[in-house]
Amino acid sequence: MADGSSRAAPYLGVAAAFRARIADGTWAHGERLPSRGELGAEFGVGENVIRRAQELLITEGLLEGRAGSGTYVRAPYQRRTMVRTPALGVAGIGVTGPGPDATYEADSIAKVPAPPGIAERLAVGADSPCVRTTYEVFADRQPALLATSWEPMSITGGTVIVLPEGGPLAGRGVTARMAHLGITVQKAVETLRPVHVDKDQAQLLGVPAGTQATLIQRTHYSTDGTPVETADLLIPADRWDIAYSIPVGPAT
Structure with a gap:
C-alpha cells in the first residue's frame, strides 16, 4: 500500500528538491529554471512529473510560469x-x-x-x-x-x-x-x-x-x-x- 502510494506521487520528491534549491539560493529569485526535459533527465523522471512538481510550487507561490518564456523562481513581494x-x-x-x-x-x-x-x-x-x-x-x-x-x-x-x-x-x-x-x-x-x-x-x-x-x-x-x-x-x-x-x- 505504501509502495503504491510512493510510486503514485514521485513529483512530491522532486518538489521537495526544488524547494531546497530555492531555500538555499541554488536557484535565485527571478532565475529561469532549466527546461523540463533537462530537469527530467537530471532527476530520472518524465517531463510530466516535472510539470506536476512545478505546478505544486506555483500554487505555493515559490515559482511562477510566464507564457512563452518558461518557469521562474518567484521574487518575494514587499508588503x-x-x-x-x-x-x-x-x-x-x-x-x-x-x-x-x-x-x-x-x-x-x-x-x-x-x-x-x-x-x-x-x-x-x-x-x-x-x-x-x-x-x-x-x-x-x-x-x-x-x-x-x-x-x-x-x-x-x-x-x-x-x-x-x-x-x-x-x-x-x-x-x-x-x-x-x-x-x-x-x-x-x-x-x-x-x-x-x-x-x-x-x-x-x-x-x-x-x-x-x-x-x-x-x-x-x-x-x-x-x-x-x-x-x-x-x-x-x-x-x-x-x-x-x-x-x-x-x-x-
Whole structure:
C-alpha cells in the first residue's frame, strides 16, 4: 500500500528538491529554471512529473510560469499598506493606499439579476435588475485588488448616473452620485473575512490559485436605512496590509 502510494506521487520528491534549491539560493529569485526535459533527465523522471512538481510550487507561490518564456523562481513581494478611507479614493471605492500611481479598469453591465446574497444585502427581491460594475485596480502596473459593485436599478435606472463610470459624474463614487438624485448616503458598513481566491480571481490578481485574500463586503446606506450599493473587494493578503482612516469628531 505504501509502495503504491510512493510510486503514485514521485513529483512530491522532486518538489521537495526544488524547494531546497530555492531555500538555499541554488536557484535565485527571478532565475529561469532549466527546461523540463533537462530537469527530467537530471532527476530520472518524465517531463510530466516535472510539470506536476512545478505546478505544486506555483500554487505555493515559490515559482511562477510566464507564457512563452518558461518557469521562474518567484521574487518575494514587499508588503504594502492599503488605506480604507471615507474619501473618494481610487475608482470611487475608497482606496488610497496603492499610491498616486494607482490606475484602474472598470466595466459595467446593466439589468443583471441580483444573486440571492446580493439581493439580501440590497434589500431587494431576488433577481431584481442591478448594474454590476467590476473593477481591477493596479499599483505600479501590478494587480492590487478586485472589486464588484452592485446598484439596484430601482434607484438609478433611467438616470444619468446609472453607470458608475459613465455620464457626468463618472468615477465620482457612490456618495456624490446618489446626492445627484437627492439621496444622502449616511454610512457604509464593511465586513472583513479571510478567503482563498479561485482560479479566475487568481489569474486577474497574478497570484496562485488558493492564495489567501481578504474579502471586504461593503454596503452603503442612505439616511433612511435603505441600501443603495453593495460591493465585494478582494485584496491579496500576502501583499497588502489593510489600514482604516476613521474620522473622529470632537469629544462631547
